[in-house]
Amino acid sequence: MLAKLFSSKKSALVGLDISSTACKLIELGKVGSRYRVESYAVEPLPQDAMADRDIRDPEVVGEAIKRVISRSGTSIKHAAVSVAGSSVITRLSKWIRA
DSSP states (O other), rough: OOOHOSSOOOOOEEEEEEEESSEEEEEEEEEETEEEEEEEEEOOOOOEEEEEESOOOOHHHHHHHHHHHHEEEEEEEOOOOEEOOOSSSOOOOOOOOO
């Protein structure tokens, strides 16, 4: 039991939601059989970055994602990502900590 208590292995999840108005990130850490919020951040998007659930300016959205990751302070390297819309493009990307 003590080994489990002081284990450095952390069970954590990160969710990233990209909507028409903002990028939102939440990090959940596992405590026993439950999860708790470890960090949370929101980065607003300019009005012209998204239109009709389509990314109009990928560079601006990418910069907003970088800022929301930085603001949250998370060190997790993998995330569950949500993008609204019927024409979703899936890509693998590396997170580079600023």
